[in-house]
Amino acid sequence: MAWLVTGGVVVTLGALIATAVFSPLLALEEIRVTGTSRLDASEVQDAVDSQLGTPLALVDFDQLTQDLSDFPLIRSYVTETIPPHTLVIHVSERQPVASVMAGDGYLLIDPAGVEIEQSETRPAGVPLLELEEDEVGGDVFAAAIEVLLALPAPLLAQVDRVAASTLDDVTLVFAGGGQRVVWGSAERSELKARVLERLMAAHGGGSAVEFDVTAPLSAVVRPL
Numbered sequence: 001m002a003w004l005v006t007g008g009v010v011v012t013l014g015a016l017i018a019t020a021v022f023s024p025l026l027a028l029e030e031i032r033v034t035g036t037s038r039l040d041a042s043e044v045q046d047a048v049d050s051q052l053g054t055p056l057a058l059v060d061f062d063q064l065t066q067d068l069s070d071f072p073l074i075r076s077y078v079t080e081t082i083p084p085h086t087l088v089i090h091v092s093e094r095q096p097v098a099s100v101m102a103g104d105g106y107l108l109i110d111p112a113g114v115e116i117e118q119s120e121t122r123p124a125g126v127p128l129l130e131l132e133e134d135e136v137g138g139d140v141f142a143a144a145i146e147v148l149l150a151l152p153a154p155l156l157a158q159v160d161r162v163a164a165s166t167l168d169d170v171t172l173v174f175a176g177g178g179q180r181v182v183w184g185s186a187e188r189s190e191l192k193a194r195v196l197e198r199l200m201a202a203h204g205g206g207s208a209v210e211f212d213v214t215a216p217l218s219a220v221v222r223p224l
Contacts, residue, residue, distance in 0.1 A: 028054050029085035036091055038116065039073050044091070047071070056081055064089075072114055097148055098129040098162065100136055111145050113137040127156075127172075132165035143167045143186040150189035155197065178207065180224070184214030192216045 028051055033041040047067045051059055061079070068074055073093050080088040094110040099122060101107075108116040108123045113136040122128060127148065131140055144164045148156060160175040172181040181196060183189075192213040199211050203221055212220040 026056050026084045028052055028056055028059060028087055030087070032086065032088045034088060034090050035077075035093065037093055039071060039091065039093060044068070044071060044074075044089070048089070051087070056083060056085075056087070059087060073116060075110070096123070096126050097145060098126050099123045100129050100131070107136075109136060111149060113141060113145075127159040128161045130161060130163040132163075140164050140167055144170050146186040147172070147183055147189055150186075150193045152193060152197065155193065155200070178209075178224075180210050182210060182212040182214055188216055195219050 031045050031048055031051065033044045036044065047070060048064055050067075051064065054060070059081075064079070068077060068089075074091055075094045076092045078090045080090065082088060094112075094114055094116055096108045096116050097111045099106045099108050102118070105118055105120045106122050106128075107118055108126065109129075110116055117123075129136075129141070129144060131138075131144070133140075135141065144162050147170050148159070148162060151159065158174045159172050161173040162170065163173070164170045168185045170183040170186065172183060174180060179200075183192060195213050195216045196211055196219075199213075199219060199221060203209050203211075208224040210222045210224055212222065
């Protein structure tokens with residue numbers, strides 16, 4: 001009797017599992033995409049709709065990853081399964097950090113150097129990155145981006161251009177052309193940002209000065 005009861009339980013559990021895995025009653029009928037701003041959510045849904053009709057437990061997430069890789073604006077994503085018929089894809093888009101000149105136009109790029117969009121006019125709201133020799137994605141590019149990411153939001157919003165020709169000569173130019181910052185290398189950028197905040201508070205009002213924070217513990221302010 002014990003063996004019969006145990007066998008019956010196993011068979012029942014097996015049937016329930018098979019129903020959960022293979023039954024069309026739990027087939028995927030809806031894919032939702034959240035978190036998009038620059039991306040068209042409907043285009044993302046169309047790209048992965050080959051999964052529709054698949055039982056939720058058998059959704060091919062490797063194929064899903066491959067389909068989503070066609071969208072460079074997607075930095076990362078997580079999925080959420082909502083039984084009985086829904087899969088939600090929560091997307092994190094790449095965020096612009098700077099623009100660079102390219103041919104007759106401009107490229108809006110994220111911190112990894114991935115292109116977000118192209119435009120004929122300079123994109124507003126982000127600084128223009130000027131690299132003399134190094135390309136986007138190179139070491140000099142990485143140093144300039146590290147400096148930008150170290151700036152607190154109020155300071156970053158004031159930066160008009162970032163120039164760099166080597167790892168050790170990153171320079172920031174603020175909007176209006178009245179102030180600029182000789183930053184040097186990206187080393188100790190967090191400390192340099194704090195020092196710069198205090199210097200600008202003491203020499204505010206758009207004074208035409210140059211802040212040299214290459215040695216942050218002995219920073220210098222020079223008139224332009």
